[in-house]
Amino acid sequence: MGQFIQFAINGLMSGAIYALIAVGIVSVFKATKVVNFAHGYLIMFGAYFYFTFAVIIPGQEWAPAWLASWQPGWMVEMRQGLNMFSPLGAVLDWAANVPRIIFGLIGAVLCNALLGMLIERSLMRPLMGQSVFAMIMVTVGLISILSGAASLIWTADAAFVPHIAPNTPIRFEVFGTMVFLFGADIVNMIIALLIFGGIVAMVKFTKSGVAIRATAEDQSTAYSMGISVPKIFSRAWILASATGAVAGAILATRNGISPSLGLFGFSVLAIVLMGGLDSYVGCFIAAMSVGVLEAMTQWKLGGEWAEIVPYVAVLVVIIFRPHGLMGQKEVERI
Template sequence: MSDWLFFIEVSLAGLGSGALLALAALAFVLIYKATQVVNLAVGELLMLGGYLFFAFAAGWGLPAWAAVPLAVIGGGLVGAVVERGIIRPMLGESAISVFMVTVGLGSVLIGLVELIWTADPRTLPAFISTKPLFLGEAYVSRKIAVAFAVAAVVIGIFLLLFRFWRGGVALRATATDQAAAYSCGINVPGVFSIAWIVGCATAAGAGILLGAIGGISPTMGVFGLSALVVVIVGGLDSILGALVGGLALGLIQSWTGTYLGGEYTNVVTFGILIVALMIRPYGLFGTHEIERL
């Protein structure tokens, strides 16, 4: 019985980690779905969200209820500046050129964080209760439970918005055919801006939750690489794929780290990436595109 209880606790922790992966993957999906740009700086934008919260809560002494939305808004503003000042001028350039720009953006964000806050790891001011939480007899960290609940609500909201909101329909139309969207009167550059703003704000929110669990440091952007695995496995343009892939990878990483050892986690994670690309390169829920040569 104790072995089963331990397995359940490990699995619940994995689901919590998977929910954060899904939230970070959502930032990838939102931007790619509208602009066809793979933003490899999502991990660094996630890191920036954690540091912005630290600045508002610890530096300015603001309460968490004010610091959290300000940090999320700050992430969105960074997304707006990046889209308008860097990405939009590159429209029409090759995909690899835009991809490499996002790689450089990630390095710039790391450098800025180290210049402002140094490279030392920091602990965020506590804003989530540490009171034990039990599901039956299984213990769950309250921080992980809160992260899971927030991620579930946010992803659920996005699924509804993409289905029923006019802006969501415009984004889907733009993702399908930009020329046709233009002909229907859709403001395609405006859709691009919204996608970057919302995607970067989502990454910043995920960074706050991740920082609350494990602290913040300039290296926490590595978490974005696991989120990239999620979107490739689930589908680069699928919100449902981000959810399913994130939860699945969170469980697999938790089981691997517990029963095989932490040194095997990256091996298994990126092994899954290679197998997924070989078997289903468009992902489990991604759009399968057929191009005439």
């Protein structure tokens, strides 16, 4: 039972990250009807940007010292006399990193947003109104372009990237068993859920959200009603790559940075399809269930089997519910 709760909580935490990544794919799909096969590689770029702004730039000689490690007098005083593994020590370690974490996150979000806009402008917009197949294949071509570009730009070995929140171990008791978590994981989950919720609320309640939904229903009608569809396209891509940057930063702190981060996108793609492509709620349910299922598989069958959980899950769901858990079935008029 104790093990079960521990793994279930781990699963929910990775589920939240899945949901954060999924939100990018769903938003682009809703606005443009294109499923971005290269979303994982956008996330990889986000991770590398975070690495660049939080590690490489602060490490340069010309960068101010406080950026690399912020050590105001009061913090030095507090540190004195602390033993090695005290929770306060971990918090202080984190506090010293705060400037570069903020710098890294802002840099990653801005650069990735710019990258998303660039992709939309140069590759997606010329295909607007063309077959969806062509657009999807363009994102497939983007996989190679992004993955090649990343290994060309970031040749240095990816070192440690700072955690977004203090990584203190937290222990507490649930139903009489000890559960063991890391502080950073909890904060990551909260960030992921807040961003997810924020985007859903935006699409539901704001004017540009209505414009996105109208575009999702019918692009040409939306265009003729005065909605600037190209602008919606741009915004969706910027939104997806900006959220992708945050997801990338989180993943970088959890699993380290490597070109294989891009492959992560495919499991999220499977999750999005399971959820039903255009449904935020469906994707959230799918993300959480896959997260928990993965954790359980890891527990019972071993880590490597967890790799294929999203793929098996999506096949099962597609066979029984061809349009995903909550997806809209498109009625074909004959």
